[in-house]
Amino acid sequence: MCLHVFPLPMNVMEETESEIASKWRDNGIKRGVGVSRARQLIKAATDTIGxxxxxxxxxxxxxxxxxxxxxxxAQLEQSVAGIEQLAGQVPGAEQMMSVPGIGLVTAAGFIAEVGDISSYQHPRQIQKLAGLNLKENSSGSHKGKTQISKRGRPQLRALLFRCVIPLIAKNAEFQGLHQYLRTP
Incomplete structure (x- = not known):
């Protein structure tokens, strides 16, 4: 908003602190737009080489x-509105978004990668689709490390990783499960 109204430092210096604060309020900014913030903006404009x-x-x-x-x-808002409308039509999307920490983008991305969840008989099928199934790197008498196979959809794997981080932070059940799995 400042760049729309005051594009250059010289435009900031032409205004007083109260005028800047009132223009912020007139443009719908409600929080953190007092005279002290305007004073900081004017000081930064006077100190800049510009x-x-x-x-x-x-x-x-x-x-x-x-x-x-x-x-x-505007295009992003339009796309999100379209995703919200389409997610309402997909069975299971509302239940996914009801989990604390799962939002619209995560649910839509999961459904886009996996498809209809009812076509899977077991959760391990989705796990294998993402390439999160375990494999052991061994040969003969050598017993190697056990790690994920990564033979699946990398976008789904990345989406699941990005969605688990807020789940661990916001959902008590997932916090407990994470703690259980991380302790040796």
Whole structure:
């Protein structure tokens, strides 16, 4: 919002602290937009070396970049709305999102990678699809390390890893399971 209203440091220095704070509030920013924050912005604008030549083109380039950002942000919101609508039609998506720590993007990504969950008879099938099944690296009398096979979908494996991190942080059942599996 500051880049839209005050694209250059010289535009910040033209305003007073109270004018900056009131413009923040007028543009819908409610938290952390007091006079002290405006004072910090003015101090940073006065201390910056900034550009002094080509200000017209710098302002135009900022407007172009901000326009692209606004367009991408609107497209992202539109995509998320479409995903929400489609996720409501998929059986099992609402139950997945009811688990604390699982959001819309995680549930949609899982369904996109796995498909219909009812077509699997056992959870180990999904585990194998992701390449998370265990294999032992041994030959003859040599007994090697046991590790995951990684013979599966790498995107699904990465999605499951990224979804487990917040699950461990937010879900007590998963915290207990994680603690149990990590203790020797």
């Amino acid at each position: 550009i002094t030549v080509g200000l017209q083109m710098a302002r135009q380039e900022l407007q172009i970049l901000l326009g692209q950002y606004d367009l991408l942000h």
